Amino acid sequence: MAQLPPAAVRERGLFNGRGGHGARRAQGLDTGDRDPDGHIDLLDLYAPLLAIGPDCMVAHLGQSLDGRIATASGASHYVTGPEDILHNHRMRALFDAVIVGAGTVRHDDPQLTVRLCSGDEPVRVVIDTERRLDTGFGVFGDGAAETLLLTAVDKAASGRHGNAEVIGIERWGKGLCPAAIRKMLTDRGLRRLFIEGGGVTVSRFLEAGCLDRLQITIAPLIIGSGRPGIVLPQVESLSDVLRPAVRRFRFGADVMVECLLHE
Template sequence: MTTDRAPLPTDDGSWASVLSAARDGGRIAPEWQSLFAPIIGAGAGKPFVIGQLGQSLDGRVATSTGQSRYINGPDCLNHLHRLRALVDVVIVGVGTVIADDPRLTVRLVDGPSPVRVVIDPRGRIPRIARMFSDASTDIVVITQDTGPLDLPSFVKVVRLPGDGKGRIDPKAIREVLFGLGYRRMLVEGGPNTVSAFLEADALDRLHLLVAPVIIGAGPAGVSLAPTDALSDARRPVTTSHRLGDEIVFDCDLRRQQAPISPE
């Protein structure tokens, strides 16, 4: 079952109340309460990890030729930047850095930019990546590579063991970042990275931003190991919010609904 909420604001008139609540513990404006209170109010004794994916109605994150800008419209892009402003770190895989060259800063709304984290098991991140030209916030590269990396001196390198297949355990990433003092974490992309965190049960919440477009073919957003029985499928308690012409599905992955029983 999905609970529908009132449409979200498409302007920043009451966004300041959310920033104030995150910073000082003030009250969130009612229109933002359902969506952002779980992030701001997450317990201090453990990490809180939220993933986000933008996709089409048929679950695609790009066309078959790889074109992905922009499936979601400006309101959903603003939502992404709001999420960045509320977390300590934003996490992406190195494939996203190579393909999209993101800055991972907060530019579209008011708020602080988070620490930027890149998961790069094999040391592929290019030194000319655009984020390296902006040292306004810290950058952490998590790798299993044991050799020297060609990175700017201000980048912090964290080395973790891999699984022999070029992957690093998402739970290990979550714990090492929490040990560095980062509690609220946003796993922004790409879809393989978000799916890996979801598969490993390393996400507390997932925001799926769905645009009213049908692409028909192309890479899927969430891709997990096969489930044989519907009774074994994940059924998170979910709230939907209209955001302009699009829908934000807020999935609480720590709360599951009971499977639907056949009549």
């Protein structure tokens, strides 16, 4: 996939279907460069992601100016605008698996399928350490795509959770070991991994050094309270913080900042 990124983007169907040229042009997503008018070049955005290598893990969060991804009650529809929602669907189409935490399933009951552009469905992966989610959530019963439920090893006894296959993973602090999750998925042939939230999940993978890229779309709203995006252990000095190289893209009224964590 690394050898011909533009062709790979086309092959994965992002230039066709409901999110195709006409739709993109109508949304102002089809032409121009990253700046300054809010247009994005799809190859400029997506081809480097395909060129990272055969194995990669990219996370995304959409947040307010004050760093919130949802209200305190968990409402997050929608923090960011339609361009960012479309971007999430394109990312699903380009990646082998889409990963979310238990909190996101509990609050959003998301389908995690590719609907706004064409492309293959990614395998859906839900992380729920203590296996608290019941089988009534859509991902466990709708049969729309292959689904994996990752729990602590001691909670994985029965191999199925609704339609989902249950896989036990070793614990790491309060949750599951991010590196073990990445290795298990890669060993199953799921090599391109997209984490779609929420904040706890993305933060754990970032803290564990598992992410190749982190995309944060910032929307011009101030929630003032609610669920945070990235939360990491405290540092004493600003010399101890992450200062990654970044790429920036205008998504309509929002700005997406992509952090290049291993480059």
